[in-house]
Amino acid sequence: MIILYTSPGCASCRKAKQWLKDNDMKFVEKNIFTTLLKEEEIKYLLQRSENGTEDIISTRSKAFQNLNRDLEDISVKELIEIIRENPSILKRPIMINESSFVVGYDDDEITALVPAKLRLAAQRACNPTCPNFSICGYLREEACSAE
Numbered sequence: 831m832i833i834l835y836t837s838p839g840c841a842s843c844r845k846a847k848q849w850l851k852d853n854d855m856k857f858v859e860k861n862i863f864t865t866l867l868k869e870e871e872i873k874y875l876l877q878r879s880e881n882g883t884e885d886i887i888s889t890r891s892k893a894f895q896n897l898n899r900d901l902e903d904i905s906v907k908e909l910i911e912i913i914r915e916n917p918s919i920l921k922r923p924i925m926i927n928e929s930s931f932v933v934g935y936d937d938d939e940i941t942a943l944v945p946a947k948l949r950l951a952a953q954r955a956c957n958p959t960c961p962n963f964s965i966c967g968y969l970r971e972e973a974c975s976a977e
Contacts, residue, residue, distance in 0.1 A: 832857035832943055835875075835924040842935035843923040849940055850925075857925075862917040872910045875924065878931045883909060885933055886921050894919045 832850065834857045836843035850857050860867075879885035883901055887909075888894060893916040894901075904912065913919060925932040930942040 832925055832927045834859045835862050835920065835922065835926075836860070837862050837918070837922050840922050845935045846923045846925060846940065849935075850943075853944065855943060862920055862922070867914055867917065869910050869914070872913050873906075875926070876906065876909075878926060879933070880931070886924060887913075887919055888921045891919050 832855055834843075834846060834850065836847065836859055838861065847857075847859065849855075875886055876883065883904075887901060889901055897912065921933050923933075923935060925940070925943055927943055932939050932942055
């Protein structure tokens with residue numbers, strides 16, 4: 831199950847939500863302004879982010895700027911409390927499941943939420959017998975040769 835952290839008026843959040851719906855992905859949406867984030871939940875988000883706080887904290891947000899603090903000078907405990915009081919400092923959307931963690935909306939990165947078995951099945955289905963192979967198969971071959 832995917833947890834989608836969103837906020838009202840966020841265009842990237844709407845895109846992510848629509849992508850999940852269009853791809854029949856089951857998700858639970860959590861509006862960060864109407865749902866009080868629990869301490870354990872924030873800790874979990876921080877633990878899952880590859881680069882720590884920098885991945886999920888928007889240092890350009892007004893709420894963060896008003897703190898007049900350097901992110902590196904804030905303890906984890908204090909940061910958790912700041913997030914609970916000012917959820918707008920979180921980057922959005924945040925999408926998380928058992929194996930993937932995606933922040934922001936990116937057409938390529940969001941596909942990490944698709945289970946590996948389904949991605950593999952899609953790759954196997956793309957072969958010369960597919961009616962669309964002349965288009966997508968060529969593009970796949972081109973992308974593989976560029977790497």
